[in-house]
Amino acid sequence: MTISRLFRTMVLAAAAAAFSLPAAAQGVTNDEILLGQTTALTGPLAELGLEATAGAKAYFDYVNMQGGVHGRKIKLITLDDGYNPQKAVMNVKQLVEKDQVLSLFGVLGAPANVAIMPLIQQVGIPNFGPLTGTNLVRQPFNRLVFHVGPSYADELAKIVEHLTVRGITQIGVVYQDNAFGKEGLIALEQIMAAHNMKLAGTASIDNTGSDASKAVDALMKVAPQAIVMVTAGKASFDFIKTYNQRAVGMQYFALSVMASQSAIKALGKDGVGVVVSQVSPFPFSATSRIVQEYQQVMKKLDIKNWSFASMGGFITAKVMVDGLRHAGRNLSRERLIESLESMGKMDYDGFTINYSKNNHLGHRYIELTVISKDGRFLR
Structure with missing residues (x-):
């Protein structure tokens, strides 16, 4: 089966279980920006989900400590799907209908990201920084999906x-x-x-x-x-x-x-x-500015569990914050999409993001590491 046929099969299956979602608020108040995440906090990918979320939340917390974005604090609402795509669909329904978030953020796994596609399309909500390298949500191009890392x-x-x-x-x-x-x-x-x-x-x-x-x-x-x-x-x-x-x-x-x-x-x-x-920079050695910033924030927040996964979450959160800042005070889902597409080339010390109206792909950095005898990743 080709990738495109596999994509269509899965999307049709997910659509059959989709909900009729009413128009919802845009996830923005006078003092808060609401982002929503469904990820694996339990189940076979719990470690990855927990570490990536910790890195993202650390950066959001750091930004909030500096006054937030245009006077608004970022609130990341995280729900556990246990790496179950059906539960991911239910979580997105809740995030849209009940929590009324501005954007989805850091959704983990190919199955979940494929399953929620009909819902995000129906609602018109951005899905930013999906934590998966699958091409099933990269091809064909979708205006609502913004990637941060490679495939x-x-x-x-x-x-x-x-x-x-x-x-x-x-x-x-x-x-x-x-x-x-x-x-x-x-x-x-x-x-x-x-x-x-x-x-x-x-x-x-x-x-x-x-x-x-x-x-x-x-x-x-x-x-x-x-x-x-x-x-x-x-x-x-x-x-x-x-x-x-x-x-x-x-x-x-x-x-x-x-x-x-x-x-x-x-x-x-x-x-x-x-x-x-x-697909993230080496987090244990401050050889670049982005890693130095990561380490400084993690130390400031007294977070000792550094990892590639949390580094990736940190970078994804940083790109999102830059998009929110560029969007200005008059924030909406459509304005966020337009902001991300018009920011131009963003160079995070070698990790280049350059979104446009026809391209929402992320950086292409990849490095091979090996697990050492003393339980570390080595370059």
């Missing part, structure tokens, strides 16, 4: 480029049995074809990781030199641990959804040597 296809291209430079051609893939995983598989096959290569083998895995043993069996039969993982959360952990029980020395390459400190803890000794692509 999963971009990350996979970086990984394949690295592997081919190393002379590794026997590449296997384990992919999650959902929209995120299936799209990644299709993208990876296309990237490999561009290098005149084919995948050595493929295996799907359930979100819960319950069939990890079956996925391991499928890939061990083809004896890959490296395994690319289009998986997240428990599925990733269970696959790696199960494979390592059967054989040692496999090289794993994971996407940025594995970029949490909690993922390192969950993997333990099995995480050593796992390569993880990163």
Whole structure:
């Protein structure tokens, strides 16, 4: 199935469960700007959701301490969907009807972002900084969706480029049995074809990781030199641990959804040597102004849990704040969209955002890191 057909299938399924949402207020009062978020605070991607939200909230809190945006404080209303797209739809309904937010912010996961598409289209509410690299909400262009980071296809291209430079051609893939995983598989096959290569083998895995043993069996039969993982959360952990029980020395390459400190803890000794692509700057070394600002804010707010995920949330919040500032005091959903599209090139110390009326894509920064023996991400 092509990506476009997969997109249409999922959107139609989500639309069938959609609600008739009345016109709502614009999420702006004399002293507050309301933003809404549905994310995973529990479930298989809880660590990623918690860390990204912590980074975003830290920046919003810091801005509020400075007086807010044009005299208004930013309030981020966060609801837990447990990485369940149906619950995400219910949460967005609540955020629009009850909380009447100005914009959605940092919605986590491909399944959730695809499922809410009919709702945001019906209401006309922006979906800013979705925490997913899926092309299912990038193509075709949607005026309501603004991305901050690169796509999963971009990350996979970086990984394949690295592997081919190393002379590794026997590449296997384990992919999650959902929209995120299936799209990644299709993208990876296309990237490999561009290098005149084919995948050595493929295996799907359930979100819960319950069939990890079956996925391991499928890939061990083809004896890959490296395994690319289009998986997240428990599925990733269970696959790696199960494979390592059967054989040692496999090289794993994971996407940025594995970029949490909690993922390192969950993997333990099995995480050593796992390569993880990163779409946020290295948060532990103040080698750039954006990282220096992140560290200063986290210290000021006494937040000790620094991570790539919270760094990403921090940057996403910073771009949103710049959009709100540029929009001026007379703020509405339409005005926010126009503001973001007209800000021109924004350079966050190497992380360039340049929205326009025909382009809402984010920066293209990607860096490969490896998990060390002492439980850290190393460049």
